[in-house]
Amino acid sequence: MKADLQEQQLKFTRRALMMGGGGALVFTALAARLHQLQVIDTERYRLLSEDNQFNFLLTPPSRGRILDRFGVPVADNRDSYRVVMIPEQAGNAEEALDRLGRVIDITPEQRDRILRNVQRSPSFRPVTIREDLDWRSFAAINLETPELPGIIPEVVEIRDYPSGSSFAHILGYVQPAPESVAGDDPLLRHPGFRIGRTGAEAAREDTLRGERGSLKVEVNAFGRVIRELPDQSIPATPGEDVRLTIDAEVQRFAHERLAGESAAAVAMDVENGDLLALVSTPGFDPNQFVTGISQTDFNALNQNEYRPLYNKALQGTYPPASTFKAVVALAALEAGVVRPEERFTCRGSIPFGDREFHCWRREGHGRVNLRDAVKTSCDVYFYEIAQRLGIERIAQAARRFGLGSAPEIGLAGVSRGIVPDPQWKLSRYGQPWAQGETLITAIGQGFMLTSPLQMAIMTARLASGRSVSPRLYQDQPVDRGEPLAINDAHMALVRDGLRAVVHEPGGTSYYTLGGLGVDGVEMAGKTGTAQVYSITAEEREAGVRTQNELPWRLRDHGMFICYAPADRPRYAVATVVEHGGGGSRAAARPARDILRLLIERDPASAGPFVAMESGSSPT
Structure with missing residues (x-):
């Protein structure tokens, strides 16, 4: 009996010791874990707590x-x-x-x-x-x-x-x-x-x-x-x-002036190349795109035949038409293939090969010299000098005045245009150059294509006599360009013809414009009409339909280049009105009005002109 009691006590003692030891181990583990959490891992859990509390x-x-x-x-x-x-x-x-x-x-x-x-x-x-x-x-x-x-x-x-x-x-x-x-x-x-x-x-x-x-x-x-x-x-x-170099007031005015047209306008400072306006109409409201334009509104823009999403000033390309004649006239004078006083007789057309090449004026211009030809835009005169000059020299002159290359102004999509020559045609079409194509190129038609920006550059170089290049941002370097090394007398003769376009009877925009409208300041300009479709011999015999009788898409493009003051050039403007029906009636007045605003806004308009702080129809 006593032995059983002792055995039971021993078992109890062992169990108590085991339970006590287990409890001690558990307590030790808890204490260790608590020490780890509160002491060792304090920084870690503080950061995790802050992550939950702070973002x-x-x-x-x-x-x-x-x-x-x-x-x-x-x-x-x-x-x-x-x-x-x-x-x-x-x-x-x-x-x-x-x-x-x-x-x-x-x-x-x-x-x-x-x-x-x-x-x-x-x-x-x-x-x-x-x-x-x-x-x-x-x-x-x-x-x-x-x-x-x-x-x-x-x-x-x-x-x-x-x-x-x-x-x-x-x-x-x-x-x-x-x-x-x-x-x-x-x-x-x-x-x-x-x-x-x-x-x-x-x-x-x-x-x-x-x-x-x-x-x-x-x-x-x-x-x-x-x-x-x-x-x-x-x-x-x-x-x-x-x-930017853009003048916001001139930009808005030019845009409003061309409202309702599918058109483009470029205004440029001929001294330093600053682009003062770069307009394409119709435009679109960029605010619509910021928060997400609806598919309905986007389709309306994309399907508009006037192409409001297309930047016509930079990407649009058009035959320069008669605006190019000033460059051809200079090329002929420089090459010595024509004398300033030499006259050709224009009877309304000339035969060449098996074709008849027509002047825009059916009854002809009579006997004209170079100045008269620039003033009246006589096609026959330029057909004649084109035969003497040749396509290579015409193409060389075009490139000299900024055509055929894409100027770097800091915007994407600037068009190069086309200055055709025999090598270009052979590589493009695999065909040799036809001599009749030289005549067409000399009046700015045929394969030749230019953008309104290029036309403005061409005008600025005609006005300044330097290879001035455009710039759009104030932080771009100014490139006034090197002198074009053209005889001063030749340049003066062509510029006088351009002044006569506006200020003398018989000039193609004399009756349309009659001047700049600023006292004491004359302008110079040149109209251009780019044919959209070819007039057939049958149509010519039956009587060519007027532009108003044609569907809009078949009407000629109208264009106009100008600069002022004529005697000390400062600003150049080029406008193109798609399917406008002719340069003198569609593009001349908007260009004149933009040019006039530039002159009026010039800080020295009352005195010598100084740098602004940076800040077919008659053709």
């Missing part, structure tokens, strides 16, 4: 402005109200949109777009729901935010184009970066962040964009921002401003 939000930079030559903003930023959704905080996206739809309108198209973006994006990345909200909608969302988890109303910056369509083709527009461009860059994927897609916005993207920053915020358990901590944040670096 860093990417802050996009303010985009740099684009200014005109006098510092007037033509592309700026403004505040805009928007609402975004963070899917991981909102839960079921469709239910979240249902809740928000009770506060603001969400169209079925918008809903489909939002849900597609939610599917494509990581759940932590904000998805834009609506942009550019009115104040009433924005206030209503803020009022309901406690019932809208994951829905965040924001005040952000958005691009603004105060001049609307008049600057559209120069500035282009901004849009969200496409997937191929955005990649994994968090800034480019930030909702609402936009990059330049066309025009100066795209060309100067690196300058305008700026550098991203980060904002430290305190959040609650639901991820909602409680307060911002700007002192512990990294501010974004704004983009730099870009200043």
Whole structure:
């Protein structure tokens, strides 16, 4: 009995010791874990706690402005109200949109777009729901935010184009970066962040964009921002401003002056190459593209026969027509193939080979010399000197005056045009050059194509006698060019003919313009009419239909080049009016009016002209 009792006590003791030892081990383990959590891993868990309490939000930079030559903003930023959704905080996206739809309108198209973006994006990345909200909608969302988890109303910056369509083709527009461009860059994927897609916005993207920053915020358990901590944040670096050489007032005036036409105008300072206006009409409102243009509106622009999305000033190419005759006249004088006083008889046409080459004036111009031919735009005179001059020398002169090459002005899509010669035709068509094509080229028709920008360069070089090159940005170097090394007497003779075009009876724009309209200042100019379709012999015999009788698309292009003052050139203007029916009636007056505004705005218009601070029908 006593032995059993002792055995039981021994078992109890062993069990007590085991339980005590186990308890001691558990306590030791808990103490060790507590020491690790409170002492060893203190910093780690402090950081994790802060991560739960604080977030860093990417802050996009303010985009740099684009200014005109006098510092007037033509592309700026403004505040805009928007609402975004963070899917991981909102839960079921469709239910979240249902809740928000009770506060603001969400169209079925918008809903489909939002849900597609939610599917494509990581759940932590904000998805834009609506942009550019009115104040009433924005206030209503803020009022309901406690019932809208994951829905965040924001005040952000958005691009603004105060001049609307008049600057559209120069500035282009901004849009969200496409997937191929955005990649994994968090800034480019930030909702609402936009990059330049066309025009100066795209060309100067690196300058305008700026550098991203980060904002430290305190959040609650639901991820909602409680307060911002700007002192512990990294501010974004704004983009730099870009200043153009364009005069905003001249640009807007030229755009309004050509309203209703499919046209282009380029104004240039002949001394330093500054582009003062670069217009293509009709334009489009780039503000539509910033927040996303509707398919209906885009189709309306894309299907418009006047091609408002197409930059005619830079990309449009047209036969220069009779505006090119001044260059051919200089080439003939320099080559010595014609004397200034030598006369040819124009009876309305000349035979050449098996063809008859007609002058624009059916009854002819009679006996004309070089000055008369420039003044009256006599085609027969230029047919005659073209045979003496040859296509190679005509092509060489064209290139000398800026045709056939794409000037580098800092915008994409500038056309090279075409200056034809035998080598070009052989490589393009595999055919030899025909001598009759030389005659057609001499009057600016046939294969030759130029842009309005090239025509302005040609005019500036005729006016200045230097190979001046255009520039669009104030930070580009000025290239006044080298002297063209053309005999002064020859240049003076051709310039006098160009002055007579406007100021003497018989000049092709004398009755249309009659002068610049500024006391004491004369202008020089040259009309041009580029045929869109060839007149057949039968039509010529039956009587050619007037331009007004033809469908719009079959009417001739009208063009005009001019500069002023005629005796001390300072500004050059080139205009092209597509299917305008003739240079003297369609393009001359707008060009004259733009040129007159330039003269009136010149800071020394009352005295010597000084640099502005940087800032068929008659042809």
